[in-house]
Amino acid sequence: MFQRNTDIDRRSRLIAPGRGGDGPVVYWLSREQRADDNWSLLFAQQEALDRQRPLVVVFCLVTDYPEATLRHYHFMLTGLVELQQKLAGLGIVLQLLEGSPERLLPPFLADTGAHLLVSDFDPLRIKQGWKKQLRPRLSLPWHEVDGHNIIPAWVTSEKREYAAYTIRPKINRLLDSYLTDFPKLVPHPYPSAVAATPLDLKTLCARVKDRRSGPVSWLQSGEKAAAGAVATALVQRLPGYADRRNNPCLPGQSGLSPYLHFGQFSAQRLAKTVAAGNLPPESRDAFLEELVVRRELADNYCLYEPEYDTFAAFPSWARNTLHSHRLDPRPYLYSPASLEQAETHDPLWNRCQQDLLTVGKLHGYLRMYWAKQILLWSREPEEALATAISLNDRYSLDGRDPNGYAGIAWSIGGVHDRAWPERPVFGKIRSMTASGCRRKFPVDLYIQSPRETALSLF
Ligand SMILES: Cc1cc2nc3c(=O)[nH]c(=O)nc-3n(C[C@H](O)[C@H](O)[C@H](O)COP(=O)(O)OP(=O)(O)OC[C@H]3O[C@@H](n4cnc5c(N)ncnc54)[C@H](O)[C@@H]3O)c2cc1C
Structure with missing residues (x-):
C-alpha cells in the first residue's frame, strides 16, 4: 500500500470536492515556479502516485496581467523554459496554455479526463477571482497548497x-x-498522454502587450x-x-x-x-x-483584507489622521507622470525612481523613503497610494507581490505600524526625511554611484 507523507498533506486544503475522470492528476502551477522544494508539486505527485496516474503540470500565461511588463514576463518565462526541461527529465509534462485560467482550464481538464486538480495558494485578488470563476465550472476534486x-x-x-x-x-x-x-520529487513512473509544446522564449515574449519596461540583464x-x-x-x-x-x-x-x-x-x-x-x-x-x-x-x-491596495484598508487611526491633514499645503506637488519620470526637486528620490525604471529594483530601506515622499507630494493619500502601487508593480522585478502591497500600505497608511508624533501632511503616519537618510548612510555617494553599482547592492 502507498505510504502517504502527512507533512505534505498538511500544507493542503480541499477547496472543492467532486468526482474526477480517469486521466492525470493536474497541477495548475502559478506562484511556485520551481521543481525543487515545492509543496504543491509534491502534493500533486503524491496524489498521482497514490492513484497510479500520470502527473501533468499546466501554466496559464495571461499576457496582459495588470502592470506586468516585458521585464517581468521575460524573467518569468526564462524560468519556465528551464522548469519545463527539468520536469521533462523527471517524466512530468509542463504544458503552457495561453489565456486566462478560468476560460482555459475547464476544457483542458475535460479533454484530458483530469482526475484531480491541485493549485497554488495566492492571496491576491486577481488570483482569487480566477478561482472563484473556475469553481462552478469544475466537477473534479480540487486541492490548494500553500507552498509559499x-x-x-x-x-x-x-x-x-x-x-x-x-x-x-x-x-x-x-x-x-x-x-x-x-521530500524529494521522484521520476514519475506513470507516463502522460499529454504532449507538451516546448516553450520558446522569443515567441512568447513577442506576445507580451505591455513593453514599458524591458528585460533586465x-x-x-x-x-x-x-x-x-x-x-x-x-x-x-x-x-x-x-x-x-x-x-x-x-x-x-x-x-x-x-x-x-x-x-x-x-x-x-x-x-x-x-x-x-x-x-x-x-x-x-x-x-x-x-x-x-x-x-x-x-x-x-x-x-x-480584500481591499489591501486601497485607503479603506488602512487602520482607523491612520485614516482619521490622513483625513484631518487632507488639506495641508504640500511642500511640492507632482503628478503621477512627473513622479514616473523621476522629475522632482529631490536628487535622492529621483535616483530611487531611476533605479526602479532602469535597474528594476530598489533597495529595501529606500523603498520606504520613496513611498513616503509620494504621500508628501501627492494631492491626496488615495492618489499617493495608487501611484506608489502602480510604479512599484510596473517597474520592480519583484512587484505585484503581497510584500509590495503591505510595504506600501505600511509606508503611506500605517498598516502594521503605530501612530507617531503628528506632522503636516503625514499626520501621525511615520515620516522619513532626506536628512534622516543622511544620518543613516552617505546619501551623495548613493546618488552619484554608477548604475552598475546598484546592481551589485540590491
Ligand atoms: C514601499 C515598499 C514597497 C515594497 N515592495 C515590495 C515588492 O514589490 N516585492 C517584495 O518582495 N517586497 C517589497 N517590499 C518589501 C521589502 O522591501 C523587499 O522584500 C526587499 O527590499 C527585497 O529585497 P531583498 O530580497 O534583498 O530583501 P532582504 O532584506 O534580503 O529580505 C529577504 C526577503 O525577506 C522578505 N522581506 C524583507 N523585507 C520585507 C518586508 N518589509 N515585508 C515583507 N517581506 C519582506 C522578502 O521576501 C525578501 O526578499 C516593499 C517594501 C516597501 C516599504
Missing part, C-alpha cells in the same frame, strides 16, 4: 493580524513543526540561478545583514526577492539553510524576521 509560506497562511491565523507583534507568537508556536526537510532567472544567488548571499551579503541592511551603499540585503516572488526558490529552504548555518546570530535573527514574520504577515494582510 512556511506555515500555510490559513493555519497561522484565521484573521487579519494587526502587526508583526500579533502574528509573531502564532508563527513561532508552529515554526519548528513546519520548518521540516523537503543583471539578474539571471531560473531555479539554477536562484540557487547560485542564495549561495552567494549566504557568504557575501547575509553575514552583515544586522548592521548593513539599512545602508544602500553596502551589499547588506540578500537581493533574493525576485526569486522568491516568482517562486524560483523556496522561502522555507532559505529559512532552513539560514537557521542551520553559521551566520552571526544578530544577522541570522534579523534576516529570519524579514523572511518569515514580515513576509508571512504580508500574505496574511492580503488574504484577510
Whole structure:
C-alpha cells in the first residue's frame, strides 16, 4: 500500500470536492515556479502516485496581467523554459496554455479526463477571482497548497493580524513543526498522454502587450540561478545583514526577492539553510524576521483584507489622521507622470525612481523613503497610494507581490505600524526625511554611484 507523507498533506486544503475522470492528476502551477522544494508539486505527485496516474503540470500565461511588463514576463518565462526541461527529465509534462485560467482550464481538464486538480495558494485578488470563476465550472476534486509560506497562511491565523507583534507568537508556536526537510520529487513512473509544446522564449515574449519596461540583464532567472544567488548571499551579503541592511551603499540585503516572488526558490529552504548555518546570530535573527514574520504577515494582510491596495484598508487611526491633514499645503506637488519620470526637486528620490525604471529594483530601506515622499507630494493619500502601487508593480522585478502591497500600505497608511508624533501632511503616519537618510548612510555617494553599482547592492 502507498505510504502517504502527512507533512505534505498538511500544507493542503480541499477547496472543492467532486468526482474526477480517469486521466492525470493536474497541477495548475502559478506562484511556485520551481521543481525543487515545492509543496504543491509534491502534493500533486503524491496524489498521482497514490492513484497510479500520470502527473501533468499546466501554466496559464495571461499576457496582459495588470502592470506586468516585458521585464517581468521575460524573467518569468526564462524560468519556465528551464522548469519545463527539468520536469521533462523527471517524466512530468509542463504544458503552457495561453489565456486566462478560468476560460482555459475547464476544457483542458475535460479533454484530458483530469482526475484531480491541485493549485497554488495566492492571496491576491486577481488570483482569487480566477478561482472563484473556475469553481462552478469544475466537477473534479480540487486541492490548494500553500507552498509559499512556511506555515500555510490559513493555519497561522484565521484573521487579519494587526502587526508583526500579533502574528509573531502564532508563527513561532508552529515554526519548528513546519520548518521540516523537503521530500524529494521522484521520476514519475506513470507516463502522460499529454504532449507538451516546448516553450520558446522569443515567441512568447513577442506576445507580451505591455513593453514599458524591458528585460533586465543583471539578474539571471531560473531555479539554477536562484540557487547560485542564495549561495552567494549566504557568504557575501547575509553575514552583515544586522548592521548593513539599512545602508544602500553596502551589499547588506540578500537581493533574493525576485526569486522568491516568482517562486524560483523556496522561502522555507532559505529559512532552513539560514537557521542551520553559521551566520552571526544578530544577522541570522534579523534576516529570519524579514523572511518569515514580515513576509508571512504580508500574505496574511492580503488574504484577510480584500481591499489591501486601497485607503479603506488602512487602520482607523491612520485614516482619521490622513483625513484631518487632507488639506495641508504640500511642500511640492507632482503628478503621477512627473513622479514616473523621476522629475522632482529631490536628487535622492529621483535616483530611487531611476533605479526602479532602469535597474528594476530598489533597495529595501529606500523603498520606504520613496513611498513616503509620494504621500508628501501627492494631492491626496488615495492618489499617493495608487501611484506608489502602480510604479512599484510596473517597474520592480519583484512587484505585484503581497510584500509590495503591505510595504506600501505600511509606508503611506500605517498598516502594521503605530501612530507617531503628528506632522503636516503625514499626520501621525511615520515620516522619513532626506536628512534622516543622511544620518543613516552617505546619501551623495548613493546618488552619484554608477548604475552598475546598484546592481551589485540590491
Ligand atoms: C514601499 C515598499 C514597497 C515594497 N515592495 C515590495 C515588492 O514589490 N516585492 C517584495 O518582495 N517586497 C517589497 N517590499 C518589501 C521589502 O522591501 C523587499 O522584500 C526587499 O527590499 C527585497 O529585497 P531583498 O530580497 O534583498 O530583501 P532582504 O532584506 O534580503 O529580505 C529577504 C526577503 O525577506 C522578505 N522581506 C524583507 N523585507 C520585507 C518586508 N518589509 N515585508 C515583507 N517581506 C519582506 C522578502 O521576501 C525578501 O526578499 C516593499 C517594501 C516597501 C516599504
